[in-house]
Amino acid sequence: MPQKKIQSKYRTPSATSIASGSLLESISTEYNTKEESMIGEASVAPYHQATNGRDGRQIWLYISAAGIAIGLLVTTSIYASEAGFSGGMRFVYSSSSNxxxxxxxxxxxxGLLITATIEGSIERLQWLLLVRGDGLNLAKFLSLHAGTGPMGLLxxxxxxxxxxxxxxxxxxxVRLISMVLVPILGILIMSDVNTKMSFHPIRNSQHVMGWGMSPFNGSLAQNVSVITDQLINAVMFLSDPTRSVDDTPGSLAGVPxxxxxxxxxxxxCRRTYYLPAGVEHVAAQLDGNPMAAKSDVFLAIGQQGYVLEYEEGERDWVFDEAAECISYGFAFSGFRLCMRNTESNALQARILQCPSEVCANMSCLTNTAWHSNPGWQTSLKASFRNANVAYSRANGxxxxxxxxxxxxxxxxxxxxEMLTALHDALGDFSEMSMSSLLAILMDPAQMKIFPFYVYPTYIWGHLNSAATLASQDPAQVYRGAETLQSLLATILYF
Incomplete structure (x- = not known):
């Protein structure tokens, strides 16, 4: 069959997109002979045919989908931020999984709406290109058509x-990227999701006044012996979740x-801890309050606490043994603590334990040769900072x-002043014989403070085990530094 050129006035969307081959020529000829009445309508305004009427309504559907997608995107962003606009919805924030x-x-x-909007935009672009004067070849048409799947696009x-x-x-x-872009972004976003504690105030609950940490006062050392939990806090104080929060940056936490x-x-190593005043200084007035029973959390607003910044020191630090060091404990066990100020809110400290051979001779408080032994060193910088602190009502x-x-x-x-306060709190047994010491420790009237009297022995035990077992047990290496850091924190805290 001889080839016949299709004139521009017959370029309907169907004829333009597939105008090649003998079969298409027959279709075009049929337009010329049998469907003359359609020529004028098809050739006058093909663009309006592609956009008006039913197709125009589809455009509004695409615009609506795009608007909803933008609204949901904004909602998701606000929800994922710390705005907490849904704080009153208990299901949403009742658990991390929810x-x-x-x-x-x-x-x-x-993501689904964004994908639908992108596909709709590409489809509209396809038909707009199709009705142009020069048409659209089959390959380009297929690259834009929604029915072409991933394998066809590849x-x-x-x-x-x-x-x-x-x-x-x-x-x-472009089509392939639009297919995989939204799912990949969703995977990347959901792969780095973390939750943060949020609080919903109980309506009509009573606000009470509490206390925070106050400046150090050495005169309170005589009252420390009535504190029942200090025995554990001597060494584990900075690991106690009711007293301390580890604020060490992640990049420094890995350095032992x-x-x-x-x-x-x-x-x-460097460590940073935050020491709030504790729940007993915040919610003491809420005991017995019927509203407190409905609460899971006590929230202290603007509570003042200590920020303690530690850094391991150097072995060649020199201290004045007479003015900057004091020995604590008994003749059979003890430790020596040295401190000096580098600034008004910064100090250097060293601690060392009485050696086992000196302990065996009952001369820890009289023998001074071990005072020059190496020990553990740290520097401390202390600051006050207010924070909103949430305490568990169940255990503080x-x-x-x-x-x-x-x-x-x-x-x-x-x-x-800190050295003297610790000495006053622990007691002075340097002039006391063993029989006199046992008489005090066995006196029923003194039993209530017995744990505090043996406090130095526990510290000595931790230091001695850290020094002797470190070569066999790597976990023991850190106990000496932790003991010194916790002891300094305990002095400031109590």
Missing amino acids: TIFVLSVLSGIT TLLFGRGFPVFSSTRAWSA CANGPRKEVDTR TVLSHDFARSKITPARTPAR
Whole structure:
């Protein structure tokens, strides 16, 4: 059959998109002979045919889908932020799993609508290109058509028969990217999701006044013996979740405090702790309050606490043994603590234990030769900072804290006063014989403070085990530094 050129006035969307081959020529001829009445309508305004009427309503559907997608995207962003606009919805924030579930639902629906909007936009672009004067070839039409699946797009992108930088390959790449972009972004977003404690105030609950940490006062040392929990806190104080929060940055937390009397490494560990005043200073007035029984959390607003910054020190630090050091304990066990100020809120400290051979001779408080032995060193910088602290009503554990852009104020750390206060609290047994000491410890009237009298022995035991067992047990290496850090924190806290 002879080839016949199709004139522009017959370029309907069907004829333009597939105008090649003998079968298409027959279709075009049929338009010329049998459907003359359609020529005028098809050729006058093809663009309006592609956009008006039913197709116009589809545009509004696409616009509506895009608007809903944008709204859900904004909602998801606000929900994932710390705005907490849904704090009153108990299901949403009742657990971490519920919070993440709602976030995944919102992000999933948003992703579907964004995908639908992109596909709708590409479809509209396809028909707008199709009705142009020069038409649209079949390959480019397929690269934009919604019915072309991933395998077809890959064939068009990497197949033969097209120039390397042809528009067909470009549109195929755009379609493939639009297919995988939203799911990949969803996976990346949900792979880095964490939850943060949020609080919902109980209506009509009574606000009470509490207390925070106050500046150091050595005159209170005589009253410390009535504190029942200090025995554990002597060494584990900074690990007690009711007293302390580890605020060490992640980049520094991995550096161990591995220096000791028998081992020295090149690295120096750094630790930062926040010490709020504790729930007993916040919610003491809420005991017996009927509203308190409905609460899971006691939230202290703007409670002042200590920020303690530690850094391992150097072995060559020199202290004045007479003015900056004091020995604590008994003739059979004890330790020596040295401190000096470098600033009003900063100090250097060293601690060392009485050696076993000196303990065996009952001369820890009279023999001074062991005072020059190597020990554990640390520097301390103390500051005050207010925070919103959440305590568990059940056990007083610090659940979360937020500094809320509060200012840092230097906290005074008088080294000599701290040494004297600890000496007053622990007691002086240097002039007491063993029989007199046993008489005191066995006196029923003194039994209530017996744990505090043997406090130095527990510290000596931790230091001695850290020094002697470090070569066999790596976990023991850190106990010496932790003991010194916790002891300094205990002095400031109580």
